[in-house]
Amino acid sequence: QSVLTQPPSASGTPGQRVTISCSGSSSNIGSNSVNWYQQLPGTAPRLLIYSNNQRPSGVPDRFSGSKSGTSASLAISGLQSEVEADYYCATWDDSLNGPVFGGGTKLTVL
Amino acid sequence: EGQLLESGGDLVQPGGSLRLSCAASGFTFNSYAMSWVRQAPGKGLEWVSTISGSGDYTYYADSVKGRFTISRDNSKNTVFLQMNSLRAEDTALYYCAKDRNYYGSGSPQWDVWGQGTTVTVSS
Numbered sequence A: 001q002s003v004l005t006q007p008p009s010a011s012g013t014p015g016q017r018v019t020i021s022c023s024g025s026s027s028n029i030g031s032n033s034v035n036w037y038q039q040l041p042g043t044a045p046r047l048l049i050y051s052n053n054q055r056p057s058g059v060p061d062r063f064s065g066s067k068s069g070t071s072a073s074l075a076i077s078g079l080q081s082e083v084e085a086d087y088y089c090a091t092w093d094d095s096l097n098g099p100v101f102g103g104g105t106k107l108t109v110l
Numbered sequence B: 001e002g003q004l005l006e007s008g009g010d011l012v013q014p015g016g017s018l019r020l021s022c023a024a025s026g027f028t029f030n031s032y033a034m035s036w037v038r039q040a041p042g043k044g045l046e047w048v049s050t051i052s053g054s055g056d057y058t059y060y061a062d063s064v065k066g067r068f069t070i071s072r073d074n075s076k077n078t079v080f081l082q083m084n085s086l087r088a089e090d091t092a093l094y095y096c097a098k099d100r101n102y103y104g105s106g107s108p109q110w111d112v113w114g115q116g117t118t119v120t121v122s123s
Helices: none
Strands: A009-012 A018-023 A035-039 A046-049 A063-068 A071-076 A085-093 A098-101 A105-109 B003-007 B018-025 B034-039 B045-051 B058-060 B068-073 B078-083 B092-099 B110-113 B117-121
Touching: A009 A018, A018 A085, A018 A105, A046 A063, A046 B110, A071 A085, A085 B045, A098 B045, B003 B092, B003 B110, B018 B034, B018 B092, B018 B117, B034 B068, B034 B078, B045 B068, B045 B078, B045 B092, B058 B068
Parallel strands: A009 A105
Antiparallel strands: A018 A071, A035 A046, A035 A085, A063 A071, A085 A098, A085 A105, B003 B018, B018 B078, B034 B045, B034 B092, B045 B058, B068 B078, B092 B110, B092 B117
16 A cells, blocks of 8 residues: 555546646655656656656646645646556655655546 | 666575666766666556665665665666565566655655666565
8 A cells, every 4th residue: 555645547538637636644745845757658657747846858848746735736738648657646755764656547548 | 868777687586686787877877866666567666775876875665674785886887786585575677766866865856767677586
């Protein structure tokens, strides 16, 4: 069971906007910034969002992140089939003294 | 941006040992912390271990503490993961990842990943 809680699946139609949630506690999301990773089928993860809402160079601006209290969310607008992937949130946990992940959310474009 | 190439994965019996390597290129290796992250078949991502840029600081997941050792050779731009007393639950694809920061503590921002090396623990 993962320290951070994500819905196992999410879906949307082309062009739609979807959000993926990530819930934690005061020892992790509540006191540390959140990062998001995208894992396309059969490939290594890719850093999508860091420090809650920052995009690395090369990441399109249709990906955005936010954090409030002990929860965070990833929003993807203008859905296209190319964004079908698993998405993971990650942060540091002060109690465990290490990084923790969410269980991952599989995004399907219908 | 940089590249990472893992090697050393293999089929090993329970209780056995294995040493993974990750060769880095395209960035100033000793300026960044490095981590190992694993993914069991059909499962999510799990952090394993992190080492600071100089190698002075190391961190381990509770699941591997006392069995795995992370190290680095900055003269060869390589990070290692020595895995002892392997268990079936260690079976996974092991990724090497570069941190955006030097120390490796704090929120994990891994911006370069290798393609992974497969470790299978089975009799």
